Amino acid sequence: MGAAEHRRRLVSLAYPVYFELLAGVTAGIINMVWVARLGGSAVAAVAVATNVENLLLGVILVAGSGTTVLVARARGAGDPAAMGSAVRGGWVLWALVTPVVAIGGYLCREPLAHLVLGGSGGDSLTLATGYFSIALPGIAVFFATNVVDGILKGAGDTRTPMKLAILANGLILGLDPLFILGFDLGVRGAAIATVLGRTVALICGFVALHRNGVLRQAAQAAPYRAGSLSADARKTAATGLPMSADFVARMAGALALVAVVARIGVSEVAAYGIATKAMYVATMAFYAVRQAAAIRTAHLLGAGRDERRAIGRQVLLVAGSLGFAALLILLAAGPWIMWVFGSEGEVAEAGALYLRCLGPYLVLLACFIALGGVFEGSGGSAALARITVCGTALQLALAYSLSGWGLPGICLAMALAMALQCAAIARMYRRTEHPTVTGDDDSRLKIGDARPDSPSSGNRRA
Numbered sequence: 001m002g003a004a005e006h007r008r009r010l011v012s013l014a015y016p017v018y019f020e021l022l023a024g025v026t027a028g029i030i031n032m033v034w035v036a037r038l039g040g041s042a043v044a045a046v047a048v049a050t051n052v053e054n055l056l057l058g059v060i061l062v063a064g065s066g067t068t069v070l071v072a073r074a075r076g077a078g079d080p081a082a083m084g085s086a087v088r089g090g091w092v093l094w095a096l097v098t099p100v101v102a103i104g105g106y107l108c109r110e111p112l113a114h115l116v117l118g119g120s121g122g123d124s125l126t127l128a129t130g131y132f133s134i135a136l137p138g139i140a141v142f143f144a145t146n147v148v149d150g151i152l153k154g155a156g157d158t159r160t161p162m163k164l165a166i167l168a169n170g171l172i173l174g175l176d177p178l179f180i181l182g183f184d185l186g187v188r189g190a191a192i193a194t195v196l197g198r199t200v201a202l203i204c205g206f207v208a209l210h211r212n213g214v215l216r217q218a219a220q221a222a223p224y225r226a227g228s229l230s231a232d233a234r235k236t237a238a239t240g241l242p243m244s245a246d247f248v249a250r251m252a253g254a255l256a257l258v259a260v261v262a263r264i265g266v267s268e269v270a271a272y273g274i275a276t277k278a279m280y281v282a283t284m285a286f287y288a289v290r291q292a293a294a295i296r297t298a299h300l301l302g303a304g305r306d307e308r309r310a311i312g313r314q315v316l317l318v319a320g321s322l323g324f325a326a327l328l329i330l331l332a333a334g335p336w337i338m339w340v341f342g343s344e345g346e347v348a349e350a351g352a353l354y355l356r357c358l359g360p361y362l363v364l365l366a367c368f369i370a371l372g373g374v375f376e377g378s379g380g381s382a383a384l385a386r387i388t389v390c391g392t393a394l395q396l397a398l399a400y401s402l403s404g405w406g407l408p409g410i411c412l413a414m415a416l417a418m419a420l421q422c423a424a425i426a427r428m429y430r431r432t433e434h435p436t437v438t439g440d441d442d443s444r445l446k447i448g449d450a451r452p453d454s455p456s457s458g459n460r461r462a
Contacts, residue, residue: 003310003313003314006296006307006310006311006314007314007317007318009292009296010289010292010293010296010311010314010315010318011292011318013156013158013291013292013295013296014158014285014288014289014291014292014318015288016158016159016161016162017153017158017161017162017287017288017291017292018284018285018288019162019165019166020149020158020161020162020164020165021284021287021288022281022284023162023165023166023168023169024165025280025284026169027168027169027172027194027197028046028047028050028053030169030172030173030176031046031050031172031176031190031193031194032046032047032050034176034177034180034181034190035180035186035187035190037180037181038180038186038187039123041122041123041124041127042123042127042186042187044117044124044127044128045113045123045124045125045127045128045130045131045187046127046131046187046190048113048116048117048124048128049116049128049131049132049135049191051116052112052116052132053135053139053142054251055248055251056101056139056142057146057247058244058247058248058251059097059101059143059244060094060097060142060143060146060147061146061240061243061244061247062093062097062236062237062240062241062243062244063089063090063091063093063094063097063143063146063147063150063236063237063240064090064146064147064149064150064240065150065239065240065243065244065294065376066089066090066093066150066235066236066237066238066239066240066241066243067086067087067089067090067147067150067151067154067236067240068150068151068153068154068291068294068295068298069154069239069240069294069295069298069376069377070082070085070086070089070154070235070236070239070298071083071086071087071150071151071153071154071155072153072154072155072156072294072295072298072299072302072377073086073298073299073301073302073377074086074154074302075154075155075156075299075302076298076299076300076301076302076303077302077303077304078303079302085228085231085232085235086151086154086232086235086236087151088228088229088232088233089232089233089234089235089236089237090147090150090151090236091147092229092230092232092233092236093147093233093236093237093240094143094144094147096233097143098139098140098143098144101136101139101143102136102137102138102139102140103137105132105136105137105139106132106133106136106137109129109132109133109136110125110129112132113125113128113129113132116128127186127187128187130186130187130188130191131187131188131190131191133188133191134188134191134192134195135191135194135195138191138194138195138198141195141198141199141202142198144202145164145168145198145201145202145205148161148164148202148205148206148208148209149161149164149205151209152205152208152209152212153291153295154295154298155212156295156299157208157212158291158292158295160205160208160212161205164201164202164204164205164208165201167197167200167201167204168197168198168200168201169197170197171193171196171197171200171201172193172194172197175192175193175196175197176189176190176193178193179192179193180193239379239381242376242381242382242384242385243376243381243385245385245388245389246372246381246384246385246388249385249388249389249392250388250392252392253392253395253396254276256396257272257395257396257399257410258272258273260396260399260400260403260410261399261403261407261410263400263403264403264406264407264410267345267346267347267350268350268354268406268407270347270350270351271338271347271348271350271351271354271407272351272354272407272410274338274347274351275337275338275351275354275355275358278337278338278355279355279358279362282322282323282326282362282366283362283365283369285322285326285366286319286322286323286365286366286369286370287369289315289318289319289322289366289369289370289373290369290370290372290373290376291373292373293311293312293315293370293371293372293373293374293376293377294373294374294376294377295377296311296377297311297373297374297376297377297378298376298377298378299377301377301378308374308378309429311374312371312374312429315370315371315373315374316367316370316371318370319366319367319369319370319371320363320366320367322366323362323363323364323365323366323367324363326359326362326363326366327359327360327362327363328359330355330356330358330359330362331356331359334351334352334353334355334356335348335352337351337352337355338351338352338355350407353406353407353408354407354408354410354411357407357408357411357412358411358414360411360415361411361414361415361418364415364418364419364421364422365418367422368418368421368422368425371425371429372384372425374429375425375428380428383428384425384428387421387424387425388421391417391418391420391421391424392417394417394420395413395414395417395418398412398413398416398417399413399414401413
């Protein structure tokens, strides 16, 4: 298969994922815009609550990402039984994880609000607790949507999750003023609007799954056997856990870096916070390419075709181009970006300097994140997670040492740590010759057993 075809398929899979991820960030922004009318305490409460939700996303990635890879692999192999196993595994993990987070979070909503607000009291604490009382039970809908999206993406459909995310945001945009101001529910109204919007989108997602035929295939693939559900869940967890760990480690590293930046000054902390949010617009594109690479790789390996090297080259080309474009935009528009986010004075100057120094790191980050999709799709994500954890620890140590140089020193530390991570993943990439797709012992798939020329695999489009 030619390079152009790989590149075309990667782009067609990635761009809907990008807009889906962008829509997810927009939901929090919509809530903050409407609650801004209630004062600074309300904005602070919603801001910290949505940050908690972003962190909780890493929990359900075990089910969502694992399901995506296993469904794509089964689809490539033309194996309805494996498809059924992958779908069941995702939902079993959802059923195990959701009560712990939803019920446990609700019961601990006030201590959690204390924790994320730094133990401070006042109106923000009361408002955050009120938001959590709605949002944490409603996390069940958010988690279920992630599993639905994972199934659809594994089946090669990345456009429907994008449409569902846009639908949810449109509903939140319309419901927010009604519940926040019209019904005078304040911050709780923002949480209610968010849960309702996502619930409607989830229902539409189940309709899409029914039309897609994935659930029907899963239900008809094989009769239920005692113990099969636990085995299915283990397969999905073994596949998705490293991806979840990778995401959580990177999120935790970004939060820990705030403490290092705080040694420089208050203005620098504010500038770092604003610039990081602006940077998400670029990094979401890198993660979109990563998901596309994982889907493409898993599908072809399931069909018995090891094209990881070819896919990796195209991934680096696409992601590297995106990273270089981000570098140029930040160099040219750093001050304007800070102005758009409402900063001025010392904060704006520090943020513009940080954004202009960030370019080399973003190019390296784009290549590392996107190429990681090849390993996620082929069962090598455990090693990838180890690289991320070690790289994050190194980044924090270097940042602490170079913080005397101000924000440029922080950027240098980030770039150096990412360069070493890229060197490690490049070494892994050069060794991709004999594929072994790993999961649980009983879920190991030997690629040589699949026949690329069989009607169920070789003639099926990825």
